[in-house]
Amino acid sequence: MTTEKISRSFNFDTIALHGGQDIDPTTRSRAVPIYQTTSYVFDDADYANELFQMQKEGYIYSRNANPTNTVLEKRLAQLEGGSGAFAVSSGQAAITIALNTLAKAGDEIVATNALYGGTYNLFANTFQRFGIKVHFVDGHDLDAVEAAINEKTKALFTETIGNPSLQIADLKNLSRIAHKHGIPLVVDNTFTTPYLEKPFDFGADIIVHSLTKFIGGHGTSIGGAIVDSGRFPWNNGRFPEFTEKKPYLNHHSFLELAKENAFIAKARFELGHDLGASLSPFNSWLFIQGLESLSLRIEKHVSNTLKVAEYLSQHEQVEWVNYPSLKDNPQFELSKIYLPKGAGSILTFGIKGGLEAAKTFINSVKLLSHVANVGDSKSLVIHPATTTHSRLLPEEQLQAGVTPEQIRLSVGLEDANDIIADIEQALSVVRTKHF
Known part of the structure; x- marks a missing residue:
């Protein structure tokens, strides 16, 4: 069965297992093969020239495209409901390539300020060196969001x-x-994955992922991906780079050659090629394995997280718990609109005793792992103010929703009672030491 028929006729779990794969005609391998190769043999000189000028589809060099990566890309695009995807070396690379495909020196971007610390640093510092200005706004203040957009955005x-x-x-x-205002909405869908939320269904135009997290699911590989909806009108006058004819494309434009995949084609053949942020086919193969069990894992993640959140919300040593699926959470109604299957497996809570109590808690957990990651099958914990967001100024931390007493949990797939028991014993150490 072809990948097109799978995309059109099957549901999420079936696509997660079969999407993007046409059985290898030589080996008839049931599993997706790992094409661990740098380069590909051209039929003749004319064919090679046509590949380099995007006149034909095919493989040139694994920095640009690889057959194992292609399966991952097609499967992600089908799961998200997009037209195409580009797999890269990390989530940060995905964000960097996606936004620099849209903006150049002198241009601007508007970003909501509730961001991962690495993304905030990328926008506030590195993008500034590129000559791209990023305006940070409160994503729930829609007037402020619109006011920040101008002709350079x-x-x-x-x-x-x-x-x-x-x-x-x-x-x-x-x-x-x-x-x-004629600009695309770019959404990082790492925390929810397409199983919990499909941003294209709500009008988004481009999605980025850190595949490292829930899609990989086991903390073994770093990778990222860009997915295009295929719906944005690149010929609206604000993006001449998509419509102007390029000498290196035999005097065609990306829009002419790639049509609804113009954005992915430009990202792949310009910055993907020039920056070299390529994804290893072995890592891609591991992400494909992760996709096959994604829905099962996410359901268990969500179930465990709700149990942990309810436990923490009743604990006397906890000042507050932030998990949108809790009925008393200010975002509960919003979560029912966008996240009816659950608000993922990340929660935060504020521990009584502030910074020192938070450090003691982190140092006292035994089952939970203190690492700078989320989305692992194992439960993880970290103190954002002193780690992931430590490069931010105190006022920037507050804007990003980071406070000294805050602890972030990425709830894994262990038995929920064992996770809660470890949290309880760590809180007991805090009580003994600080109260």
């Missing part, structure tokens, strides 16, 4: 669930504002 960026504030993006309204 090339994109509006947000995370489906902010890290670690857990602010849920109002994608319907954000996409309405972006499209009113």
